Amino acid sequence: MSVDKDTVAHIAKLARLRMDPEKTEAMAGELSQILGWIEQLQEVDTEGVAPMTSVAQMKLPLREDEVTDGGYPEDVLRNAPESLQGFYVVPKVVE
Amino acid sequence: MSLIQGETGDWEVIIGLEIHAQIISRSKLFSGASTAFGSAPNSQVSLVDAAMPGMLPVLNRECVAQAVRTGLGLKAHINLVSVFERKNYFYPDLPQGYQISQYQTPVVGEGVITIDLPDGSSRDIGIERLHMEQDAGKSLHDQDPNKTFVDLNRSGVALMEIVSKPDMRSAEEAGAYIRKLRSILRYLGTCDGNMDEGSMRCDVNLSVRRPGEELGTRTETKNVNSVRFVQQAIDYEARRQVELLESGGRVILETRLFDARKGESRSMRSKEEAHDYRYFPDPDLLPLEIEQAWVDELGANLPELPDEKKARFIKDYGLTPYDASVLVAEQANAAFFETVLGDGGKRDPKLVSNWVTVNFFGALNASGLDLGDAPVSAEQLGGLIDLIADGTISGRIAKEVFEEMWATGKDAATIVEEKGLKQITDTGEIEAIVDKVIAENPDQAEQFRSGDNPKVIGWFVGQVMKASQGKANPGMVNQLLKDKLGG
Amino acid sequence: MTSELTRLTLAEARDALAKGDFSARELTEAHVSAMEAARDLNSFIVETPEKALEGADEADKRRAKGEARTLEGLPLAIKDLFCTRDVQTTAGSRILEGFAPPYESTVTQKLWDDGALMLGKTNLDEFAMGSSNMTSYYGGVENPWKREGDNHKLVPGGSSGGSATAVAGRLALGATGTDTGGSIRQPAAFTGITGMKPTYGRCSRWGIVAFASSLDQAGPMARSVRDCALLLRSMCGHDPKDSTSVDMPVPDFEAALTGDVRGLRVGIPKEYRVDGMSEEIDSLWQQGIDWLKAAGAEVHDISLPHTQYALPTYYIIAPAEASSNLARYDGVRYGQRGEGYDNLEQMYEATRGTGFGDEVKRRLLIGTYVLSAGYYDAYYNKARQVRSLIAQDFTKAYEAVDVILTPTAPSAAFAMGDKMDDPVAMYLNDVFTVPASLAGLPGVSLPAGLSSDGLPLGLQLLGRPFDEETVLRSAGVLEEAAAFTAEPASLS
Secondary structure (H helix, E strand, O other), rough: OOOOHHHHHHHHHOOOOOOOOOHHHHHHHHHHHHHHHHHHHHHOOOOOOOOOOOOOOOOOOOEEEOOOOOOOOOHHHOOOEEEOOOEEEEOOOOO | OOEEEEEEEEEEEEEEEEEEOOOOOOOOOOOOOEEEOOOOOOOOOOOOOOOOOOOOOOOOOOHHHHHHHHHOOOOOOOOOEEEEEEEEEEOOOOOOEEEEOOOOOOOOOOOEEEEEEOOEEEEEEEEEEEEEEEEEOOOOOOOOOOOEEEEEOOOOOOOEEEEEEOOOOHHHHHHHHHHHHHHHHHHHOOOOOOOOOOEEEEEEEEEOOOOOOOOOOOEEEEEOOHHHHHHHHHHHHHHHHHHHHHOOOOOOOOEEEEEOOEEEEEHHHHHHHHOOOOOOOEEEOOOEOHHHOOOOOHHHHOOOOHHHHHHHHHHHHHHHHHHHHHHHHHHHHHHHHHHOOOHOOOOHHHHHHHHHHHHHHHHHHHHHOOOOHOOOOHHHHHHHHHHHHOOHHHHHHHHHHHHHHHHHHHHHHHHHHHHHHHHHOOOOHHHHHHHHHHHHHHHHHHHHOOOOOOOHHHHHHHHHHHHHOOOOOHHHHHHHHHHOOOO | OHHHOOOOOOHHHHHHHHHHOOOOHHHHHHHHHHHOOOOHHEEEEEHHHHHHHHHHHHHHHHHHOOOOOOOOOOEEEEEEEEOOEEEEOOOOOOOOOOOOOOOOOOHHHHHHHHHOOOEEEEOHHHHHOOOOOOOOOOOOOOOOOOOOOOOOOOOOOOOHHHHHHHHHHOOOOOOEEEEOOOOHHHHHHHHHOOEEEOOOOOOOOEOOOOOOOOOOOEEEEEEHHHHHHOOOOOOOOOOOOOOOOOOOOOHHHHHOOOOOOOOEEEEHHHOOOOOOOOOHHHHHHHHHHHHHHHOOOOOEEEEOHHHHHHHHHHHHHHHHHHHHHHHHOOOOOOOOOOOOOHHHHHHHHHHHHHHHHHHHHHHHHHHHHOOOOOOOOHHHHHOOOOOHHHHHHHHHHHHOOEEEEEEEEOOOEEOOOOOOOOHHHHHHHOOOOHHHHHHOOOOEEEEEEEEEOOOEEEEEEEEOOOOOHHHHHHHHHHHHHHOOOOOOHOOO
16 A cells, blocks of 8 residues: 555645645655555454454443532643633634 | 425425434533533533543443433434444544544434424424534634634533434424424433523435435535524525526535524535544443343333323323324423313313413413413412303403413402402393393394394393493303393 | 662662661652763653652651551652643653643552652653654653663663663662553663553553553553562552543552462463564573473463564554544643644644654554545454454463463664664564553563673563463562673663
């Protein structure tokens, strides 16, 4: 499997990663190498094998419906690069 | 089948609805922060809701119970194993960069909702699935010309997404579907159904086709948040698609955003193209496994739902399907009706139904009050109806008494007593008034006696009632007039 | 005296504190001095000496009152992947520079609750993605070891390279690490120390910056098996805040070190004799087999047929999960926001484009790719199926054996700068550690010998799920037989 520059640019867009054009080229080569190596999985016979979600052999725990958290907006906001009047602030979103 | 007429013939509209309903719970789906509405920004946000590094979700049992209850209320299949997956996309009010949702394996499968149409008929609309997911936070775009403000109080609140099959054919049916779903959710206590506060939000999937032909390409109109807007959005989109097709165009699969102010929608296609949600099972959560015994227990404790109640009202009380469906739409209204009806249904159901739906709800609507705030209680209304039933007052006087009750909050009997509104049933007393009226109006009496104008008797009844200030028993007045005028 | 204190094992220091041979303050001062003297190694991203010394005084007071806890006054290094309250936590990334969590990870909280002290936060590969510690935004870490007669700087392995170096260089008595595909065991082997990855679910993941959620596990790194047992007991235990944390009693792992492996069945997987494995690794492995046999264990050849597919499986699953786990670093709520943007999309791309380094970007791209429309089944789902087969291999093997013995890494530590231009060659470092990670099994690496040029080499023992006790017991026997006493160049 080889990926080209356009594919890398498309995935980079999905992952919100700004890439320099010359890096994109190099990255396409590296990704192709890695994906080529990963390709060997196709030779494994997985007919009827259930895909693994977790190795944890337990049931999903459920918690009781109680208010036990929240109420500390200053903690929530104190690491924010930009905040105002108790809100996080980002560049204007144009819908 | 309701069709819309285009320039070139008839078109059938195919509608499916996706409804996001906020689950009633104290805390969020995966965190212990409160779900209360209207708090200061970011005050109901846990570290989990703000997606701080290393934070992990833990599932709220009650939210699962609520989803299962809703599934049972929709007569749907409950999946004992379901899987939470991550839906990946970037947005400022989506802190994790993904929404935890259920994708391939939802907790609830296929079910059905019976909708009630204005002509009294009913129709079944299929439910495709119901799944749980996290709500996003709120982005405020109008606080600053260059900035968007983000409040995460809603981030992580539990939602149910309820997806219908494409079974609806008109805006009217869609409206009936939403009203009925809301009614069921409110009966179950799983969602308050408050569309103004965003507890219920609706996306409309719509396509058109020539009757009998294959399904056309559909569009999804998002963010339609009242029954009226849903109907507007449907009319707008159906018309748009028909005009497009008739002018030789093609409908494209796209997401559209509804603008309530204009009653129109516009394409969001440019944004949608970039989306590839990359769903995969959330590795922080194992598959959700629930026991059949627990599902059974939840089922055994469900309240009587609108359809069952309606059937009972028709069967036990002899109500018309229309009256019954009006009464059961809201659980509180139905309960009010049954309280007025009295223990063991001791009052006349038809009389009670009429008074509750016409007079009482009419006054409630006119005054803009909620049932709980009404100045007249169910017991008081029952008291009024008893006075009608035992002939103490006439139906006409009763309306007057009811108005007084609404204004003062007094009991019917007190008002009747204070105002001396008790019906006159004493023959002698009525006879005296009848004699007086006949004596004062010889011309009219002659018209009747001569047979020239037999309808003048009605005029006499009116005069007698007026003279008795409406208190004379109308049946007795009628009879006495006929006797005296020599009928 | 000072340097003598830093040469003690954790258990020795604990016992000496209990006897009153020295105070926690003296012990901590010795380590703070060592830490400051060894800054060239770049082991720590943040040093917290005041915190440690303040804690040491508290510890001495407690001990005087007879209220000493199990790790009272013992100074540790904490991998900078554990969130620590009000102390910068970066995950080795620029994107989290300056981030001061308003919370403490469950694992570190447990250590503090037992009296341990924090010397500082150790360097690591960015977001724990690497096997060299060269991908850290805060610079590479230098291995305290050097090849004989060769002054080239070597890598400590990764991703827990700073923790490994702190322990090997006698800067801390012990350290926390995390292991996703070998990030505790491989650096332990490269630096001549002991490191343990417990069973998935033993230690809470709450408050540890996530790399790959289905694989990440915290574990101890120290200079003896006993020290690891001691630390592990404090670190693990059920946490209701982590839905994958197992609700099981925590054994007294130290008590498991009986030194008796008679009748223990040890499996030797033939698939681990990979192409290109050095002769000396092979012979060290044989040596390990002989030691265990000599101690009375039975040795059996076993087969783990899907071993060769473990690495490619890992390099689909881990990046896929990471691509989603790292989506939260968007410059909105914490950490660094990029510069030079006119709108939201540009803000995201600037933040993530400049905040993440090349290896992280590489893995985010792979992860995004394998989950994207049209590739999910061919890559991600296929990998999950193969993962099931790999786990089944182990389940079957454990019907016949109690532990599995393998080398930890295919080579000794390599030079800084090597393999940087060949990602796949770098990934091959984890060939022996990744399969157990995929199966969620406990594993320990301990130093068992030296390479021909004088670098430490590790052996790995793997156990059944939640049978850390057997793993530690076997490791204790190997440790005694190997009698590894060599010291890194930095100490001479």
